[in-house]
Amino acid sequence: MSEAASARSRLTADRAAGIGPLEPMLRAWLPAQRWFAGKGRAISRLRAVSAAELLPPGSTPGLLHLLLDVDGDCYQLLLGIRPSLPPALVPALIGRAEEGPYAGRAVYEALGDPRLAAMLLERLRSPGTLGPLRFDRDPDAPVPAGLTPRPLSGEQTNSSLIYGDSFILKVFRRVGPGVNPDLELPRALAAAGCARVPAPVAWYEAELPGSEPLTLGVLQPYLRGSDDGWQLALRRLGAGADFTTEAHALGRATAEVHSALASALPTVALGPEQTARLAAGMTARLAATAREVPALRPYEAGLRGAFDALAASRGAGVPAQRIHGDLHLGQTLRTLDGSWSLIDFEGEPARPLADRRRPEPAVRDIAGILRSFDYAARSHRPFAPAWADDCRAAFCEGYARTTGRDPREDPVLLRAYETDKAVYEARYEFRHRPDWLHVPMAAIRRLSEPVRPAHRMPPAPPVPGALSPHPHQKPPRRPLA
Template sequence: MSEAASTRTPVALLPSLSPLLREWLPRQRWFAGKGRPVTGFALVAAVELLPVDSTGPGLLHLLLRVKQPGQSLGSRTAGGRTPAGNRDPGTGGDCYQLLLGVRAALPPYLASALIGRVDEGPLAGRTVYEGLHDPRLAGLLLERLRTPGRFGPLRFDRAVPVPGGLPARVLDAEQSNSSLVYGDSYILKIFRRVYPGINPDLELPLALARAGCDRVPAPVAWFESDTPEPCTLGVLQPFLRGSQDGWQLALKALADGDDFTDEAQALGRATAEVHTALAAALPTVSLSGPQTEHLATAMNERLDAALRAVPALLPYVRGLRAAFDAIAGATFDGDGRAQRIHGDLHLGQALRTPDGGWSVIDFEGEPARPLDERRRVQPPVRDIAGILRSFDYAARSHRPWNPAWAARCRAAYCEGYADASGSDPRAEAELLRAYETDKAVYEVVYEARHRPDWLPVPMSAIQRLAGPAG
């Protein structure tokens, strides 16, 4: 995304906000640059969704590029994109979406949303806060989504009519974006770190809806920016009221000493149905030797980066590389296809609805990976590896550790997948092991950065996966 501005706000706006944002941004869970100081900003686009100079609350929508050590906000390359589609070395820094409320004074019920009071510039003397926590401003977003059209650089679209007047609340959940729930009927995901191009969390559910797959809530409305380049900013979908995510269900089963194999098998069938629908709706390719060579190279490169970030991986590097090298140039039995997949599938992305069925959500992919990479065709076994790792996570999180529980769930899940798809993922043992290893490496880096207390969980998997293939 190139550095540019489409704005109805004075040029002095960003310098006046910078001191406040420099302190506030690193405290947000969705901010990807934790551990590094914020050294500068560049305004990509700005628009007042609600005037900020009125007596009531204003709503300022910003796309803001954040500079941190090792990045530059200087000259940009043509198109403003790297081949990876994640960050332009010319523009530098990640681009974030902010929705800032502006008031003369903050009422007590919004105290927790405070960002700070502006000392100078066009908002001098006014208070800036996280706008999503303000029911009035959250309601304004819903109204924009209900009425397709343009608002400055923003474009609002919808697939079906959406009722108005629904009360809004911020979803208090651990995630890398922000979500608003409207009247227990709809959920709006706001993408915080944004990239040029359509987000898979809009693209894939739309494709699945067209294919008639009911395992995924279909988007009902969304909004995007086309200045300076098209990008997805938010998606409104049905809220699955009364559903429970697979992670919490698995932990409860462990705590109660209950079997979870029926649920795991049903989830395997649901995953296969989603993969089958994606393969029918979008292009697939044969998984050839050159492609598996590329996969192994990419996995080794991610391992190299992980070794720099988490030196605790060093004792296991030989075994980890062996798992990746085993698939380099290989071909596999079965259909051997690569297709569009979920990309970050785990138990927390699967919801069991009140009728007992499974739904799959959050098709954004791993947020730390470049958007172009997340939109590539990949072997379905990558999603399967994610769920298998999730069963292991659940078992390791329980005391005492219950490896037999995890083994039974893993087997049942693969059996369910095979029943629905006709292809047993365990038949591609080397490919499955490589993807489990790649996922565990990713988990180690994630936990080291965000939840150090959890680091022993993926490290135990690293120790197992780095051993001889069984």
């Protein structure tokens, strides 16, 4: 470490203890942020886990990196420090420090400041450490200097910056020990030669005493001009246009990603006891949701049947592997050449990081996409059930064309995961968008009905050049944003 960096690290340690003067403004500001998980309750504990100044002391503007322990959750903050704010940055103001090392200065959200956002990219271009932070990058992926930054609007659980329409930096807000799947899985897929997911070109982490590194941010290529799968589906619906060709292609892309993940990373077989625990977890989530969502209660017994059937049917266990974990149409992009890419491999941010890194049945991802087609169809007036059914069938057929196995060939597993997803959606909509509760409730009513005998799907014919199914591979939302 250089003498200047060493001095800055010592100053960081001193100022971490002096973060107290910022505490009142942070307590008031945090609950209003879209990515803050503790909405609706007062903050009991707030303390600095680490603090690092990313610019030399006295710089204007200054840039302070914080990791905060807020009632047991760790959050990443990037704070700008200025004597006063220009008009464009006034909406980013957090408060003005009255005492301590930043007395008299304005403290604000730094990612909206082009100068500070550009500085963060420069850190990523130059691997190295700064206090507890470590910056790293792919040496074979050049990142030009001087790219103009702009924030990506409309996010919830994280914050993103686009640089010159060439790269996108995702800054994780709620972080924990261990490699974030949004770094781990795209790197594994890139190493396996799978081009369906943008490969990370740079990233940064925090190294804290007695802890695994915490992934803080990932820089990836920005797929400029791509169509968001959810918005594309809505446009086709609005125009009365078919979407089955796109759904079929998306099924193939999803299968390619699953096959590559199963080849690149360890797979397991969930034995009968593990499968029973999986079903028990679904049953417990159903019971908790029924207590919270009155509209769900009349259907609880019927829904439970899907989970009971899963627990009773898995004599040989369920293949499990690393998966996307939160797949829906809003996590897909159709690029300019007409191909599909999958993005945002973080999984459900509300789940503990260790849970999101465990192997799971691939059908969980498939159930998420199938539910997403239903969400799109029910957002349309009039409701277009045939459109959703056709898209669901085309997606499964596309998946089978790659793996050789149709997800519908395992109806018990698929129904259990679709039911679990619909229960999750009912709780989400009840809490956050009650006007949308009718969408998952329509699926709840359908899924609670007794299962009718179904004609077994014939196996998909082999396709020249298709990927061979991995021995542990098992095929198996409108975005909740």
